[in-house]
Every structure is written in C-alpha cells, then in structure tokens.
Amino acid sequence: MLSYRNRRTGEVHVPEPGSWMADRLDGLPQVWEPVESVEGTLPPVRPARSARKSEWVAYALTRGYTREDAESLSRDDLARLLDDPDAEPEA
Template sequence: MAFYKITAPDRKYTGEVGGIGFYKGVAECVDGGTHSAGLNYCRRKGYTVEALDGPAADQEPQDSGDGRPAKSAAKTAWVKYAVARGVPAEEAEKSTRDQLAERFASEGDDQ
C-alpha cells in the first residue's frame, strides 16, 4: 500500500476531489481501494502527487518507543498503523492524525 501527499492547483481549496479530502490545498491518501480513481484524476489534472513512502517519510518521527507512531508523526504513519491494527483503510483515511493517535493512545499504558 502506497501513501501520497497531493497538492491542489488552488492552494486555498478545501473540499473533496474523487473521494479525497483536501484542506487548504493539501490531502494525504492511500493508493488503492476507494482512492485509486481520485488519485488517478489528480495526476491527470495537474495536481502535485508525492509518494510519502520514500526518504522524506523516513525523516518523520518513527515511533514512540513501543511501535506506535510518535504523536507528531505524519497522518500517513498513523493510517498505516491503524490499518495494521485492523481499522478499515477508508475509516482510517477519514480520521485525522490526532483522532488516530487518541484512539491508540491507551495501548502503551498497560505495558
């Protein structure tokens, strides 16, 4: 599963394009499932599409020491973590980074 950052031509755009939610011209999504068509549309229409699985993603805080992403990690890291823990990809994508971090915050508390 690949993760992408998409930048809209209109840097102020907030809304949806092909099922992908943009805020102030920026969105993050997973390639596959419900976002494939939207991602392909963005590529064809001149949106900037950047893969987040490369070196830039490696510069993000990796984890909090117990396998969970650091609270300040990119949303894509939290989506990957949530999907690996059984959360449907579409549900994880619709959540904010902070919502995902809060959802899994108690996992490290019982160790």
C-alpha cells in the first residue's frame, strides 16, 4: 500500500487508493514523499522537536522504551534522549 510522508514534519498519511486525497498528495511531491509500506507498516519516523509529547512517547515505544518510562520524561527530555540514534533504553 502506498503512503505519503511529509518531508518537513514526518507526518504520514495512508489515503484510500484512487481517492481525492491520494491524488492531492501525489500532486505535491515537494512536500509529500510517496513511501511503500512493508507488510502494512512504516518505519517509525522521529517526530519534529516541537511535536506533542504524545508523539514523542509513541516514538519512544518504537525504540524499546516502556510507556511508563517515556511518560515520566518531559517532551524536551524525550527529544534530547531520542536525538541520539545509538541511545538504548536501560535494561
């Protein structure tokens, strides 16, 4: 299934094939990058630094952190911690 990722924000849309939204996103290649999902999933995209805390928590979960640990940190702490691609949760 074809999805579209916003090049600036990382936001992902999965429009219905052939819909007006699919046509609209396809017509804006400077902003919306088409990506082919593998087995219905997309790799996690790092949220924008200004994204809501809930987006950072969801991203932290994909990186192996527990919900409890991720929610105990501030949005800015999550952004700093997850900026490091080698950062791993403590066991």
